[in-house]
Each structure stands twice: as structure tokens, then as C-alpha cells.
Amino acid sequence: MRKLSVHHLLGIKALQEEDLQLIFETAQQFKEVINRPIKKVPSLRDVTIANMFFENSTRTKLSFELAEKRLSADVVNFSAAQSSVKKGETLVDTVNNILAMKVDLVVIRHPHPGAAQFLSERVSACIINAGDGTHEHPTQALLDAFSLEEKLGTLQGKKITIVGDIRHSRVALSNIFALQLMGAEVSLCGPPSLIPKYATTLGVTVETDLMTALKSSDAVNMLRVQHERMDVSYFPSTREYALQYGLTLDKLEVLNKELIILHPGPINRGVEITSEVADSEQAIILDQVENGVAIRMAVIYLLAAQYLPTQAQSA
Amino acid sequence: MDKASKILLSPQKLDVIVQRLACQLLENHLDFKNVVLIGLQPRGIYLLDRLCALLRSEHGIKSVESGYLDTTFFRDDFRRTHKILTAQPNEMNIQIEGKAVVLIDDVLFTGRSIRAALTAIDSYGRPSAVELMVLIDRRFSRHLPIQPDYLGAQIDALEGDKVRVKWSDNKTECLVYLEKNEA
The missing domain is CATH 3.40.50.1370 (Aspartate/ornithine carbamoyltransferase)
Incomplete structure (x- = not known):
């Protein structure tokens, strides 16, 4: 039973x-x-x-x-x-x-x-x-892992990168636990100020350069910058954040690989992800919903x- | 099957019964144009598969529309026991609206699974009629007013005993047996 x-x-x-x-x-x-x-x-x-x-x-x-x-x-x-x-x-x-x-x-x-x-x-x-x-x-992490498993077959040995505001994200923590339970390797990517110090104790790798992180990834979960939870400024400007950590069509073209894109929503179009990427076939945002x-x-x-x-x- | 079990239908007899059931379906539905055969998960699907194969090979019916229906989410004993009901896959890539549906199961016992199936089938459309085919009818165990239209064999067994159908790709290994309740 x-x-x-x-x-x-x-x-x-x-x-x-x-x-x-x-x-x-x-x-x-x-x-x-x-x-x-x-x-x-x-x-x-x-x-x-x-x-x-x-x-x-x-x-x-x-x-x-x-x-x-x-x-x-x-x-x-x-x-x-x-x-x-x-x-x-x-x-x-x-x-x-x-x-x-x-x-x-x-x-x-x-x-x-x-x-x-x-x-x-x-x-x-x-x-x-x-x-x-x-x-x-937890339910967000479950649906993310379920959607990924649907696309990738199994998560065993797959590399999943979570990008963005890890510090203020409950999605990130639940995702790390869920993906690791399913045998995936998890890496975090974002400005150092938005990655909590305890991150490395969770058995994940931390990377501050987006392209380096994505090169070896099978899927990427783009998180929103949670301005409402920020009492101080964690990066110089939204524009700078978007340039460094935003996922754009140009970056995807340079990568030139199959990469599944998730986003837990709500999307800030033009910040962590551009409209073209959010609406592209690689993005499984509506499948997640x-x-x-x-x-x-x-x-x-x-x-x-x-x-x-x-x-x-x-x- | 262990020593406490008793064979109720031998492989030969079971084979003859399945052939008869196929003929009875044919008698009522002749060209199978407006009929959908639905096997109930988890055990009814084996009888369905045998019938579909027979209708194709022995009776020249080219296309038999069929599906597998799981009734777990429609059962009336959910949250009534500590046993958790886990679902089996549905395979219902068929239209049932306006068609005659034949529900197929292996053993008819209390009738509660069939009641669940009657509710479940509504989610896919409104059939013109619903019939019930079972291989084994445990006739004195019914909780609900449900009777089969096509019947393999009737078996009377004590309430606690289990009537099992063993299916196999090899016809000579298929049989029906009684599992005594030793408690």
C-alpha cells in the first residue's frame, strides 16, 4: 500500500x-x-x-x-x-x-x-x-520537477541551474530539495549579493557568470527579482541586472543548445527574461501552469x- | 497460485467462454460501427484485449474501438478505509458521445466498481446506451442493483473468499481460481 x-x-x-x-x-x-x-x-x-x-x-x-x-x-x-x-x-x-x-x-x-x-x-x-x-x-517545486521530468524523461544526472534572486526565493529552496531528491545536479547563478552565504551547504554549485552556468545546463529556472522583499539595494540598477542575468535570444543563440526554460511567474518581461524568450518554444512556462x-x-x-x-x- | 486455492475454470473452459462472449458481442452489435468497448482498470483490460484480438482475427472485424477506464477517483470508498486508492492510467482516446458502450470487467462482486464506472464514463460524453460484460458473476454478493448483460460464468463463493482470474499471453496458462480466506 x-x-x-x-x-x-x-x-x-x-x-x-x-x-x-x-x-x-x-x-x-x-x-x-x-x-x-x-x-x-x-x-x-x-x-x-x-x-x-x-x-x-x-x-x-x-x-x-x-x-x-x-x-x-x-x-x-x-x-x-x-x-x-x-x-x-x-x-x-x-x-x-x-x-x-x-x-x-x-x-x-x-x-x-x-x-x-x-x-x-x-x-x-x-x-x-x-x-x-x-x-x-513545495507545490511550485513539485510542478517544476514534474514539468522537467515530462520534458527530460528522467532528472537523474541532469544539470539544472536556478538563476536570479535566490536570497529572497522560496521557490529556489524547494526546487533545490526536490531536484536533488530526483538525482539532479543543481547550480545557482546570480549576483553574489542575491546568493545566500549558506548556499554551498546545500550541496549545490554557485556560479556568478550566467553564460558559464548555462553552458553545462540541461534546464534553467529563471527567478524574478523580488523587489517587495528588498529593504536595501542588492544591485546597482535593474538595467545592469537585466544585462548580466537576463535571458535573451542573443544569449540563447550563442549557447546554441537545447535548453529548457522554466519560470515560476509572475514574469518581469525585459528583466530576468525577454518577451521573445518567454514566448519561445524552449520555454515551458504555460506547461508549468x-x-x-x-x-x-x-x-x-x-x-x-x-x-x-x-x-x-x-x- | 498456492495450495489453498481451487481452480474454478480451466484454461480450456475459459477459452471457450471468452469465444462465446465475443460471439455474443457480435450477435448484438454485428458491424461494431457504433460501439465502444471499455475495459475497466486494473483487471478488466485483459479480457478486453483478448476480445478485441478475437474479434479481429476470428470474426474479421477490422476496427474495434476500445479504451481503458480507471474509476479510482469515482469510487465511493475513498477516505472510508485506511487503504489508499492509487489510480491506473486511462486510455480513452475515443469518442463515446451517442455510441453504445460496453463496460468490460473480470469479476462482478459488490457492483460498486461498476457504479463508479457509470459515473466516470459521463466525463467523456453521453453514450446512447451502456451494457455490462463480466467474465465472472459472484451473484449473491451484490450491494447495488447492477446486473451483467453478458456473462461468462456464475460463481457462488463465501464473502471473504477471493475469485481471481489469471491472464497470460499463453492461453493454456489462463484460468480462474478461488482463493480461500484463511483468517
Whole structure:
């Protein structure tokens, strides 16, 4: 009997390779489901899910909500901007109030690292981390790895480079864990000021020249510069950043090789990636978005399967 | 198969039954123009493959439309037991809208898989009719009002016992046996 080794999805760090394989196999089936004329299955018709977003999100929130609805779950949405959080309510109180309305599963995005972990230790519901500050964004890493595996067949021995604002990126950390679990070699590339000092302890290589990094890579994940998380200036100007670390058609022509391009979105066209590259055939950005729904369906399905309703537990 | 098992249908008998089922399909659907055969994952697909091969080789039916359907996400026991249901691939590259669908499975037991299949099939379109073919009907074990239209053999077994169909590329190795519940 195959099941996940965890009861919450807090980060990739807690997962094992078998968990990833199970999630990917299940996601493969859900990908077929969301391409049917009727894209809905009744599995979670007795489950209520709260999407609690304490930080802005478009893609992730929509993707989670669609995944939940495709599984027939009841969905309630919460965004911090219009809530009692502004009136001084604590996170645990907010979540417990929502759980008192008989919610089974909570998807949470929060600006503070560890918020999902904190909640999972204090409330009785299954927690899915949809991004906690600069820490982890597990579902994004899962969909990135799934999309890459679709293109490359296997990630064993493949070299994947993550470029950009590693310091402020939760996508980067989750990606490193997920790709390494699948046997890929990960390298980081960006201005030294945006690469955290602990990076080398993660078993990755660090390269500050983009072309050198890309020469030996099979795929590249272009991250956005997260101005909203920057309290000081980390590089002289956006123009200089774009010149050094932006992926352009010219650079791709010089490389003259098959290189798969990922981007977790939202794209800052003309900064980390030009429009021509983002819209080129090498970029699998929209595949990532499609796979995102399938991956989230798989994660919710597998976690909900372990989280039995009370009458089933006593049976 | 171990010693606690008992053979219910020998390879020869199973072969004759599969041939009869193919003939019965032919009798009802003659040219197979408006029919889709759907094997239910995980075990129904072997009977489907055998039938399709027979219809082509023995009866000269050039094209038999067929698909594999997985009903995992439509099952009613999800989150009711500690057993986690993992899905098998769907292969439904066919149009079922307005066509007669024949659902094919190996053993009909409680009828719950068939109920799930009836719901699942709706996701692909509205068939003009749905029929059910099973190799083995465990007739006194039904939980739902579901009966087969085409039937290989009826077998009465105790609730805890398992009726297994062993498929193989070699016809002389295919058989149906009873696995006694020793608990």
C-alpha cells in the first residue's frame, strides 16, 4: 500500500523520493482528468478546504482553487487584506475560528517563514504550505520537477541551474530539495549579493557568470527579482541586472543548445527574461501552469486520503 | 497460485467462454460501427484485449474501438478505509458521445466498481446506451442493483473468499481460481 510519508505538506525537505514518485504518478492521472470534456471527479465531495492567503497571489491561489474544485471539494477563500487580522487577531485564532466552521484542510500562504509548520503543530487540520516567506513553496517545486521530468524523461544526472534572486526565493529552496531528491545536479547563478552565504551547504554549485552556468545546463529556472522583499539595494540598477542575468535570444543563440526554460511567474518581461524568450518554444512556462493544477490535485488527494472523517476512523 | 486455492475454470473452459462472449458481442452489435468497448482498470483490460484480438482475427472485424477506464477517483470508498486508492492510467482516446458502450470487467462482486464506472464514463460524453460484460458473476454478493448483460460464468463463493482470474499471453496458462480466506 503506497502512501505519503507525511500528514501535512510543509516543505520538500520533509519528503522522500518515493513521495515525489507517488505524487507525480497521481498527478499524471489528474492531468488526464483535467483534459476531459468534464474535468471534475467526485473524490473530495465531503471535504471542505480553506485557502488562507496572508500574502498576495494570483497563480497559486487560482491553481489551488481550481484543483480543489476539480476534486469536488467545498472551497472557502480568505485573504488577509479584508480580514480580522487587521484588527489584531493572531494566526492560530484566525485558523481555529475557520476550523470551527468544519474545515478539513488548510492551504496557507504567509509572509513569515515557518508559518505553515507553526500552524501544523497547533491546529487539528491538514496543512498545505502554499509559500511561507522566503522559506519553501513545495507545490511550485513539485510542478517544476514534474514539468522537467515530462520534458527530460528522467532528472537523474541532469544539470539544472536556478538563476536570479535566490536570497529572497522560496521557490529556489524547494526546487533545490526536490531536484536533488530526483538525482539532479543543481547550480545557482546570480549576483553574489542575491546568493545566500549558506548556499554551498546545500550541496549545490554557485556560479556568478550566467553564460558559464548555462553552458553545462540541461534546464534553467529563471527567478524574478523580488523587489517587495528588498529593504536595501542588492544591485546597482535593474538595467545592469537585466544585462548580466537576463535571458535573451542573443544569449540563447550563442549557447546554441537545447535548453529548457522554466519560470515560476509572475514574469518581469525585459528583466530576468525577454518577451521573445518567454514566448519561445524552449520555454515551458504555460506547461508549468497546467501541471500546477494536476500536481495540486494530486497533493490534496493524497493528503485527504490519509485524513479520514471521524465516522471512518471509528469504523 | 498456492495450495489453498481451487481452480474454478480451466484454461480450456475459459477459452471457450471468452469465444462465446465475443460471439455474443457480435450477435448484438454485428458491424461494431457504433460501439465502444471499455475495459475497466486494473483487471478488466485483459479480457478486453483478448476480445478485441478475437474479434479481429476470428470474426474479421477490422476496427474495434476500445479504451481503458480507471474509476479510482469515482469510487465511493475513498477516505472510508485506511487503504489508499492509487489510480491506473486511462486510455480513452475515443469518442463515446451517442455510441453504445460496453463496460468490460473480470469479476462482478459488490457492483460498486461498476457504479463508479457509470459515473466516470459521463466525463467523456453521453453514450446512447451502456451494457455490462463480466467474465465472472459472484451473484449473491451484490450491494447495488447492477446486473451483467453478458456473462461468462456464475460463481457462488463465501464473502471473504477471493475469485481471481489469471491472464497470460499463453492461453493454456489462463484460468480462474478461488482463493480461500484463511483468517
